Each structure stands twice: as C-alpha cells, then as structure tokens.
Amino acid sequence: MIWIIGNKGMLGQDLEKELQEAGLEVVGTDRDVSILEAESLAAFTKDKRIEWIVNCSAYTAVDRAEEDVEAAYAINRDGVGHIASLAASLDIPLIHMSTDYVFDGKSSIPLNEDAGVAPIGVYGASKLAGEEAIRSTCKRFFILRTAWLYGQYGPNFVYTMIKLMNKLDTLKVVDDQIGSPTWTRDLTGLIKTIVETGSKEYGTFHISGEGQCSWFDFASEIFRQAGEYGLVQSSCSLTPCSSSEFPSAAERPAFSLLSKDKVKSVLGYHVPRWQDSLNTFLKGVNADDII
Numbered sequence: 001m002i003w004i005i006g007n008k009g010m011l012g013q014d015l016e017k018e019l020q021e022a023g024l025e026v027v028g029t030d031r032d033v034s035i036l037e038a039e040s041l042a043a044f045t046k047d048k049r050i051e052w053i054v055n056c057s058a059y060t061a062v063d064r065a066e067e068d069v070e071a072a073y074a075i076n077r078d079g080v081g082h083i084a085s086l087a088a089s090l091d092i093p094l095i096h097m098s099t100d101y102v103f104d105g106k107s108s109i110p111l112n113e114d115a116g117v118a119p120i121g122v123y124g125a126s127k128l129a130g131e132e133a134i135r136s137t138c139k140r141f142f143i144l145r146t147a148w149l150y151g152q153y154g155p156n157f158v159y160t161m162i163k164l165m166n167k168l169d170t171l172k173v174v175d176d177q178i179g180s181p182t183w184t185r186d187l188t189g190l191i192k193t194i195v196e197t198g199s200k201e202y203g204t205f206h207i208s209g210e211g212q213c214s215w216f217d218f219a220s221e222i223f224r225q226a227g228e229y230g231l232v233q234s235s236c237s238l239t240p241c242s243s244s245e246f247p248s249a250a251e252r253p254a255f256s257l258l259s260k261d262k263v264k265s266v267l268g269y270h271v272p273r274w275q276d277s278l279n280t281f282l283k284g285v286n287a288d289d290i291i
Contacts, residue, residue, distance in 0.1 A: 002195060003050045004028040005035060005083065006057030010154030011097065014184040015056060018192055030057070035079030041086050052195055053087050054095040055080065058127070062101070063249040065122040072126040080130035081137065088138035093202070095191055100147035100179060100208075102128040105253025110212075112259040113145075113204045121250040131204070142194055143204040144187065147256055148218070150281070151184030152289065157215070158281070159290045161222045165236040175216035175240035179256045180208040183277040190269050201266050206258035209274025216240040221275055225282050231290075 002019055006012045007028025019026045033044050035057055059065060059075040080096065087094035101124030102117045119125040134141050150156035164171055190207050193199075213221070219238055226232040243252065260271045272280075 001025045001027055001049050002052045002054060003045075003048075005033075005053065005055045006030060009056055010151045010156065011149065011184050011187065012056040013153040014151050015054065015188040015191060018185070018188045019195070022192055022196070024192075024195065035082055036074055038082040038085065041082055042089075045086070045090065050090060050092060052093055052095065053083060054191060055083050056097055058097065060123070062121065062123045062252075065126065066249040069122050072122050073129065076123075076126035077129035077133055081133035084134045084137040084141070087140070091140070093140040093142065094134065094138060095142045095144065095194060096130070096134055097187075098131055098143050098145045098204075099124065099127050100145060100253060100256035100258055102131070102145065103253055103256055105177075105255050107255050107257075110257045110259035111206070113206055113262055120253065123250060124253075140200075140202055142199075142202060144190065145204065145206050145258060146182045146187055147179050147208045147258055148181040149184060149187070150181060152281075152284070153184075155291050157181075157218065158222055158278070161219050162226050162231050162290055165223055165226070165232045166234050168236055169234075170237045170239060171219070172239050172241040172245065173216040173219040174243045174246060175214040176242050177252055177254055177256075178212055178214055179253075180210070180212050180258065181218055181274045181278065182208040183274075183281050185281070186272060186277055190263065190267070193267065193269055199267060205263045205267065206260055207263050207269075207271065208258045208260070209277050210260060210271045211274050212257045213274065214240075218274075221278060222282075225275075225279055229282050229285070231282065231285060231287060 008030040059072045065072040104118040150158045
C-alpha cells in the first residue's frame with residue numbers, strides 16, 4: 001500500500017489518480033492526519049500495511065513565509081522530520097518533494113544534485129531543512145526537487161495567465177528569471193516508475209520539463225497553445241519586464257534550471273520537453289476547469 005500524504009493538493013490529487021489507474025493500492029491523507037503530530041502519523045499506520053510513503057504536503061506560500069516563519073519551518077522541516085522518522089521505524093522508502101528554491105539563483109549552468117545549496121528566502125531555507133531532516137533520519141529516501149509546477153487541480157501559473165489573457169489588453173511578464181516548467185503528470189509519472197520498479201537507487205533527483213525558458217517565454221507559449229485550443233479568445237499583448245517591476249516579499253532565484261541528467265541516467269526516466277507537456281495538459285483543459 002502507498003500512503004500519499006497531502007493527497008488534496010494539486011500534486012497529491014494527480015498522483016492518487018495516476019497510481020489508482022495503474023492498479024496500485026493507495027491510501028491518502030491531508031489535514032485529517034497532521035504531520036505536526038508524530039503520534040497521529042504513527043497511529044494511522046497501525047492497521048495498515050504501508051509499503052511506501054509519498055509526501056506531497058508542504059508550506060508553499062513563498063511570500064507569506066517571510067512573515068510566517070514559524071509555520072513554514074513547522075511544516076517543511078518539523079513535519080517532514082516526523083514523516084522521515086516514521087519511515088525509518090517502519091523500514092520503508094520515503095519519496096519527498098523539494099524545490100529549486102534551495103538554490104540562490106546565481107548559477108549560469110543547469111544545476112545538478114550536487115550543486116551547492118544557498119536558499120535566499122524562508123521558503124527555500126525551510127524546504128532545505130526538511131531535506132536535511134530526511135537525510136539525517138532515514139536511509140531509504142528519494143528527494144525529488146522540482147520547479148514551476150502546474151496541474152489540473154489547483155491554482156497555478158498556466159491558469160492565471162489564461163484568465164488574465166482573456167481579461168486584459170496588455171500583460172507584463174518577467175523575463176529575467178530562468179528555469180523550466182513542470183507538469184504534475186510528469187512528476188507523478190516518475191513517482192509511479194520508482195514505486196512500480198521497486199527502485200533502490202535512493203538519493204536526490206531533479207525533475208522538471210526538458211529545456212529552459214523565462215516566465216515570459218512560458219507565458220508566450222501558453223498564449224499560443226491556449227489560443228489554438230480556444231482557451232484564450234483575445235488579442236492580449238504580452239510584454240517582457242524585469243522582476244523589479246513586480247516587487248515581492250520573497251526574492252526569487254534568477255536562474256534555477258535543474259539538470260535532468262541523473263534522473264535520466266540512473267532511473268531511466270524520459271523527461272518530455274516542457275512545450276510538449278504543456279500541449280498535452282492544455283488538450284485536456286476545459287474553460288470551466290480553470291481555477
């Protein structure tokens with residue numbers, strides 16, 4: 001049985017659906033079993049034969065974390081530590097989601113798993129602390145760092161852009177932050193592969209769409225493809241701008257392109273081009289679905 005923690009979030013919902021469609025036995029929890037209470041986590045497993053834990057829960061409000069420091073660390077570090085301790089006591093593998101925000105954004109080449117970490121905000125620092133809690137607690141783990149996530153079941157950049165493009169005549173989008181978008185289904189596909197193969201290639205892996213772009217490039221491709229599918233029905237004009245034009249509480253990494261060499265060579269996972277994943281995603285989107 002695979003236990004998905006955080007099964008009501010954007011990633012968790014897609015993961016639960018994909019694993020069930022593959023015929024795998026899945027159980028999911030969200031806020032009904034608090035990761036802040038080690039006793040509650042342990043009690044949940046008492047009458048179940050849990051073989052894998054996948055943690056999709058996280059504090060992800062990047063800007064709010066700058067003020068809400070205690071809550072960010074409670075969830076992203078302490079809660080993760082409780083999950084890791086439980087996985088270690090049960091001697092089962094833990095798959096955990098992390099982020100490109102553990103890096104400072106100063107690189108000029110794709111970041112591999114051994115690149116130096118130096119988060120520039122509370123969110124990234126709390127996620128890094130969660131990674132460290134896992135590494136110090138259990139041996140059988142997969143830490144999957146991802147970036148720019150979007151999917152069917154939650155507010156995200158793709159949905160936001162489509163709504164704004166249909167509403168505004170002009171739209172400014174930053175072009176000085178470089179990375180790669182990730183469709184939830186590309187990430188859930190990797191998780192399914194790890195589970196189905198019973199992989200023992202434990203460690204840290206990077207997974208995001210193949211290729212690189214700025215947020216402006218991403219928005220431009222959304223406009224083009226969404227227009228082809230009738231999701232955007234306007235002549236909105238997109239204009240590139242700098243991050244300084246959109247000041248925020250938390251600084252974003254300027255360059256956080258993740259190298260996928262390890263996930264491809266070690267786990268044998270095919271990483272689609274981000275443009276192709278976006279196309280597959282948009283094919284299945286109805287206007288009424290956009291959150």
